[in-house]
Structures are given as C-alpha cells and as structure tokens.
Amino acid sequence: MSEPLRLGIAGLGTVGVGVVRIIRTQAALLEARLGRKIEIAAVSARSKSKDRGVPLTGYGWEDDPVALATRDDVDVFVELMGGEDGPAKAATEAAIAAGKQVITANKAMLAVHGQTLAEAAEAKGVALKYEAAVAGGIPVIKTLMEGLAGNQITRVMGVMNGSCNYILTRMETSGKTYQDIFAEADGLGYLEADPQLDVGGIDAAHKLAIISSIAFGTRVDFDGIQLEGIERVSIEDITAAADMGYKIKLLGVTQMTGRGLEQRMQPCLVPETSPLGQLEGGTNMVVIEGDAVGQIVLRGAGAGEGPTASAVMSDVCDIAKGSAGPVFGQPAAGLATATAATSQRPAAYYLRTALVDKPGALAKIATVLGEAGVSINRMRQYEHEAPEAPVLIVTHKTTRAALDTALSAMEDTGVLAGAPVALRIEEV
C-alpha cells in the first residue's frame, strides 16, 4: 500500500463540491482501485463560512489559493476556480513551481496560456491534467490522448456547449425565438455569469482549441478559431432546416489540411438522422475520426456537479497510479505552431432568402447562382402571402468563395426582399 495522495482543492463551487463529495463517499472504492487513499489536505474558496452541503471539517483552509498550491502537505493542486488569468493562473503557476502535480477544469486558462503552463509543468516534471476542461464527464482528453494514440487523427467535431444546444433544441420544440429561449435559459441558471461565453461560442471554442492541440500536435491556438455564436440563428432557419431534414447545431470542427489547421466553431446544419443531429438538450457529443479507428462518437453530460467531478477524479486516479505524460500528448516545447487556415474545401450550403413576389424572380436567383458556379441540389418555395416569397435552397458542394460571389450577385438582382442567410452543411 502506497502513501495517501493528498489534494489541495481551490474553488468550492459546483465542481469542487462534487469532487469533495466523491472523495468522501467513494473512499473505499477509490482505495480498492488505486491501492492508496485519496485525501483532501486543504481547500480554498472565497467564503469559509458558506454552507455547501458537504462538511469541510478536518481539511486545512487557505484564503489564498497560491498558499494552498504550495503547502507542504499537498501533493496535487486541484484548480477549480476558473478564469483565464487572475488567481487561477497565479496558483497554477505557483503549484508547478513548487513541484506539485496539477489538475484543472479551466478551459479558458488552457486555451490561452496552455503552452506556457505545459512547458513549465514539463520542465518541472509534474503532471498538468484537465479532463474536466472539455465536455464535462465525457472522457474526451483520455480517449484522444491514450485510447486513440495509435491513430493519425483526421478530424474532430463536437457539440461542446450544452447551453447552446439547449437553446437551439428548445427553439425547435417550442417554435419560440432565440430571444425568448435565451431569457428562459438564463432564468433557469443554464448560462454563465457572462452569457456571451456560452452563446458567443467562446466556451466551446476554448475546448476546441485544446482538442486541436492534442489531435494535431500543435500549440493551442484559440485566436486561430473561426468563431461565430448562435445569436443570429433565427427560429425561421431552425424551422426551415428541419423541413429540409437538418438540425442547426453550434458545431466545432477541427482538422489539419495541407494549408494549415482549420478550426471552426459556428452554427452549422447537420443531417437530422446523424448522431450529432439527434443530440438534444444540454448533452454534449464529440466525434473523433482517426485513420485506423474510423469514427468514434462519445456522448454524455457536458456540465454539472457529478459529471465534471467525475472527470476531475479520472485525473486524480491517473496521478495516484503514476500515469502521466506530456500535457498535450507530445512534449510541449516541440509542438508546432499551427498555421490558421480558413476552410476552402467545398461544402454544401443552406440558403434562405425571400424574394419580391414578381414573375421571374426565382429564375433570376437560379441564374446568378449558376453563373457563380453554385449548383442547386434542392429548392423550395413555400406558399406565401404577397409581397414576399420565402425561398430555401440547398446547394451542391461549392467553395465559400463561389458562394460569396453568388450572394453578392443575388443582392444585385434587385429581386431579394431581405438579406439571405447562408449556413454551412457539415458532413458528419
């Protein structure tokens, strides 16, 4: 039987409390699985007196997370405070400098400072683990870094923000507008204190940046992500997409191309019959494609006390067993700097527009599309009241450049009754 592994937990919000709860209730099971005890040496949070529903007696207390990170009786510093800078980063750096192993759930910190933190941890020979930073309880990091270690990863896609998927799903089932459902989700406490992190796609993009680094052996490059939130997804588009057999998802896609690393986080259409299309509510899904394994789909809760604490405990258990490796799967100092590339590969697109209700309007649109080299796969004109005629088009595969030319030419026809909406249809 080895020595107990002693944790210092900074941050006692939902996730921190979940970790404390698991360590208390599953002590015997953990000891049987690990051959050693997991102990909490000390904790740190904003308020010492707050009742969090778990007893903290017997644990040391630090007001300052940096002091917690460097305590002699702490083997592993568990950073669950969040925030890309500030106390989280200071305490993480202090823990690494003090030779502590580190576990964090902080996707923002890793997406922005991951490279320097990884280099520091590797130079010091300590682990920096972060299963909880991506997709909550789904073991995405472990699957990518270990389970598929024999693969050249070709693409990773995912719905990685449950709040956005909740909003999009609820819009579809209720027929209500984005604004209505945003207010509903906010009222239910489903959104971050700064909701822009969710609906602007930033939180999901943080996760995508981390995934890209592991998948492709490149430095984390959050700024290289082509980012678009869900704020402009209209109920009309959700309804029209459904009518054509698609769902709209805030989809992250990362893949290495000959021109560089393509990272996109944007609303896309996916077939309603695909696993991603069938994903409803707050659940997350990550689809990993490798040259040997083909396609692996992972699905589970992307947030919440239990799932996120489960992911933290996976890291705790790995450290307890002495399993470690480079932070992003390859030594950080040797990671290549990715060239950010925008997608130039052809894709099908969904176009929704409204035409003035005059003879020949539709023909004009079809003509300019054809002239731009954009071929129409399906087109629907709905029964309507004058003066506007709603039109839906699904194109064959085309480049974004050709599509932009077509969109511009459509404006010039004078038959549009509003600005067209164009959304990429992702092959999943």
Add this chain to the structure above:
Amino acid sequence: MSEPLRLGIAGLGTVGVGVVRIIRTQAALLEARLGRKIEIAAVSARSKSKDRGVPLTGYGWEDDPVALATRDDVDVFVELMGGEDGPAKAATEAAIAAGKQVITANKAMLAVHGQTLAEAAEAKGVALKYEAAVAGGIPVIKTLMEGLAGNQITRVMGVMNGSCNYILTRMETSGKTYQDIFAEADGLGYLEADPQLDVGGIDAAHKLAIISSIAFGTRVDFDGIQLEGIERVSIEDITAAADMGYKIKLLGVTQMTGRGLEQRMQPCLVPETSPLGQLEGGTNMVVIEGDAVGQIVLRGAGAGEGPTASAVMSDVCDIAKGSAGPVFGQPAAGLATATAATSQRPAAYYLRTALVDKPGALAKIATVLGEAGVSINRMRQYEHEAPEAPVLIVTHKTTRAALDTALSAMEDTGVLAGAPVALRIEEV
C-alpha cells in the same frame, strides 16, 4: 529518450496485420507521442510464406507462439491468435511466466480464464491488457477503468456484436427473414467461422463478462450470464416492434443488485429514438452509467482491421509510457465472486400472439393478463384474414414471474392460435 519497446506479435490475421501496418506507417508519430520507438522484434503465425500485404522482413520469426512469448528480445507479447484455450492460452501463460508484458484481443480466453491469468500477471508484476477484446476500436476498457474511475458504476449496456446488429438491421430494412439475412451475412464474410459465436450471443457475452468484472469488482463470470441469441427473432417481431416504436437489439446488460450480479445478453426491445435504438448495421455501442457521471454513450466500429488494431495500439502506448494497473481494475486476488442473479426487477414486455378469430377471444386474453397482475399499456389488433387474429401487447412493468404465469394462463384459455412471443423492453 528511453529504450525502444520491442513487441512479439503472435497471430497475423486481420488484426495482427493491422497492428504491423500502424507500427510501420506511424513510427514517427508514435515516437513523438511516446518518447521512444515501438519495434517489432518477432512475429509468429501459421504460415510464414503467406502474402499478407505488409512486409515482414527484419522481424524474427517463430513457428511456435510459446517460443515467441519467451524470446529475450521481446518486451511485450501481443496475442492476436484467438481461441479460449490452445496456443493462445499456452503462449500467454508462458509470456507471463517469463515476465513479459502481455496484450491480447482474446475475449474468449479472458472470459473463461481471465481470473487465473490476471492473478498470474499481477503476481509477476506484468501488465495484461485487452482493450481490443471489447467493442473493437471503442475505448470501453479505458473509459470504464480509468475515465470513470471515480464512479460507482450502476449499469452497463451495449450492442457489442456487429454481425448480430447487421442481421437485425438488415431484416428490418429488407423485410426478409432471419434465415435469408443470416445466409447473406455469412456470404459476405461477416460471421465467425463458427457463426454460433455471433448469432448465439456468445461472443458478445464474452465481452459482457469482462465488462462486468471491471464495473463491479467481481471475478469474470461468463457462466453466470443469462444468454439468448438472435436465432429466434422473427421478421414478424421486428416489424411489429417497429410499429410500436421499438427496435429489437441483441443487448447486453450488466448491473449489480441486492441479490447479486445480473448479466443478461438477449434480444430486447429498445425505443427507436434512443441512441441504442438508432444504432444501425455493424456499429457497436456501449452505454455506461455511473453515480457521478450519469450516462456516457460510446459508439464506433466494433471490428475490422483498423479499429481493432487501434485498440491494440492503445495498450501498446500505455505500456510504452509505463501506465499500468490491476488487470480488472482492482487486484485480482481480492475480486469478489459474484452471485449470479436473474432479473426480478419489473420490466415492460412486448407480447405477440395470434388468437383464434372468435368473439370474446381478446377479452379472454385481457382477463388472464389482469388476473396474473399484468397490466396492459398498449394493445393492437391488426386487420386480418380469418382464422387467425394477430395481436400485439405492450405491458406495463411487471415481473417475469407474473408474466410467466400470464403466459401459461393464456395457453389454457384455448383461444391462442400459436405460441406467444415475449420480449423484454429495456429502459435505456
């Protein structure tokens, strides 16, 4: 840079060739990820001269896998021959005795001899790893043993034999009988040399036995599995189930109850809208439920060269990094012997029968069901030609004992025109 890790690969069928191919084509990537080279020291197979599409020059050759397993230049013995006894077991035992690490894809051997092999490996201090033994490329073992190590596992379910799922899916889409589609699958080479391993549910049950051991800390107990294959699933049931909103799957379910370990592998109905219900063709899916994480769904290819070799390589990479632990997640010597329990928890059931076409026949059936305490949720009688009236019933939750009483009483009514079919409806 550490020393190279030297493999001895026994068995050069589909999976063995896939492993050789990955090691040859991904050498640079593996070295970057692992900080050491992966080398093939020697191989063993039935025929030395057969052209397998990958060059074997530069590798040592052994006719006898036992000789391969004990070679001085082999660090890891990779057993890809298959078969629960015979050369696979002899060579695995020899490798362990010689202090070699072992990787195997052999579910049959582990399901039957897993306990003794694990005890031997742990006594010798060597790894015995088997990611490829369960669900092909899906990292089920790693997810259960490491990714969800902080969870008390409550239930694991899965479709773990792609051939059976192919047959059931093809029956539904084609409307053809089991016999027709079995012949089709056999002709396409989708079935084992002994097809009973597939369609009898034995192969999938081997996998379930391994999963149970990890999930519940019990000794592998293949004999404790309640096992039923797909041979008796009729096209009539597939069609009728679809009409009621269900799919029929060969579903493995394992859970620990107060009375013991319930392990079932049998055709069940699942809602067509559930992830399991939506699984088509040869794909596998494993659903893991833990007290903290909730439900995690893993989906991917359950067989084939690339996916299975990918799983073997996951084990190779773990051993290269020095990550190891007890074979079934807890020291084998301390694993409890499971008490095999049959399910006594209530479930809904699907009943299909045909009645003689006489007034009052349906009432008689409804009456005996009620008298047995079996409550009807939905009932459908289809338009029919005399003299037989097909009837479908979905019951509310009831015990199997009550259902058996009802089935017996139904026979006694004299209004049945054939033996009723009863299938469990699984809550997924």
